[in-house]
Amino acid sequence: MLRRQDVGHRVVVRRIVGVSQNRTLYSDALGELVGLTETDLTIATDKGTVRVPLREVHRAKRVPPARRPPAAEVIALELAANDAWPAPTQARLGSWILRAAENWTGRANSALAVGDPDRPLEAAVDAVQEWYSAHGQRTLINAPMPLAAPVNAALDARGWSARPLTLVQTASPASLLAALPARSDLPPAELADSLADDWLAMVAEHKGTLPAAARRILTAPADVVFAQVRDAGGGLLAVGRGAVTGPGRWLGVSLLQTAPHARRQGLAQHVLRELAQWGAQRGGARVYLQVEERNTSAVALYGRVGFTTHHTYLTREAPQP
Template sequence: MRHHVSSAERDRLLGRRVVVRRRLHGEAHAATDVLGVLEAWEAGELRVRRSSGADGAVAEVPEADVIAIKAIPARPVTRREIRDLEAAAAQGWQALDTAQLGGWLLRAARGFTRRANSCMPLDDPGRPLGEAIEAVEDWYRARELHPTFQVPSLLGGVVDDALDARGWSRDDDVLVLTALVGDVRRGVRSDLPAVRVDPHPDDDWLANYHYRGAPLPAHAVHVLTNADGAGFASVDLDGVRVAIARGAVSTAPSGRRWVGVTAVEVAPEARRRGLGSHVVAGLTGWAAGLGAEAAYLQVEERNTGAQAAYRKLGFGDHHSYHYRQAPG
């Protein structure tokens, strides 16, 4: 292969829309482009689905013929679509204490999860930017929390500039991936135990959930269950909990019904069996019964392994966001 691609880059490309420049045989210097979704890259061959849907034609490209490959956007995502999805996501993972500052949503939950303890600037705050940031700082410090913003891509350029000037730190990007529920639910595996979804997490579910490697605080259950349409998915094998996930069905301002997928975990001894994808697919099947049309989840940009698994289920890029924290 003329174009070297690392294993990490392969993981990042799987499930994404790509353009592959491939060599043609029989004619000197002849090449052509293959455009579509990269479904697989194994045993010396790339499989690229040229058109959308499960019935689209698949091109099989020998790895040795690849001259270059790069990801391309599926389609432009508008600011309105980002606001719409993030508004639905705010309902799916609600804080215990909230306030509105114009178009900014302030959230606090005694420190459990950054999403539930950060300000989401979806629209104009209704006052001068510097004054609004100071109001956010005061609000969080009054609750003994570090002032934090969750800034979505395309929406936060002006906010980011103002926070840069104030010396706020910036974390790595988090990708928001979306998919149609009908596509994801086809990933349920008949050779694995069935996915069960309960309205509340039981003790085994909570024991398998590890937020950033730390024990759950007592009020974590209140955050996890503080949403209409919440469901807690489990897979048990021989009486042992081996996989979990949380789903929350909510309605965006546009009227679209979404299911947010979070807290996906597989027990260490049960990994590499497809249980993570299986529990997510089963969860979306449950959500379809509540009217969910599409699913979203968040994954850190550097977590290429998880991205590859989700992209194989049909998830694709929607937008990204990052967290900002006040100095000190």
């Protein structure tokens, strides 16, 4: 049987799915073990997340990992993403980054557990909890997988919950531009250096009320742009944000949204193409975005235009006292 230290690693699970003519029927699942409790286990497979009750597990074991990016590359991308979405309050715990931003978005209000926290793991988790308690916020830890597998195992043992699995997906600007032909039948996708009120209002519909910290996050990077598509009357149809950060010149795409009445017209792809072109002009060597694995429609869209999963992460939340 799998153990907590197997979380974050590639596993194969043979599951009992029924009986036919006195013969037991099995189904196999192969993927990354992202959760393990006393009652079930959760695997992120190529086809989605699978939750298996332990009572149905016939056999399970760790298997050699699929080809993965080097740990240094995962860390570099996570640090570039932090620079692209910078919490106004940050502190260091060794190499870990503690972040707070008035509770606006999990990314900006979680400890990024990459590298060495400069103390034993249990002491590091205690220090994270103390820091967030001092800031009057719930304690969250962002654990990239499988890099932070030991962190996830320790948090499992402490009874921490996990938010939905997030995919960090990447593509090259050239492949995106090839997969996303220019659309002359749509209003132009325009780029702005500043935030319009209705642009912020559209974001707030999905991300909640924007505190002062949100504006600081959105505008802080040196290379940042705000894309928008408007109809003939000036009404906002779609938005998106791009930021180029890090030594590797990563283009981070975020807040890609379309007004409900304007969906299924290709506007999201239209905005994405404009952002990819903007990023390429600023030396963006690679493009990344972050999407919840359960958002199947978005994952399918990104897959069609060339994005693949670079790595994943879990946002872990401490039990409430």
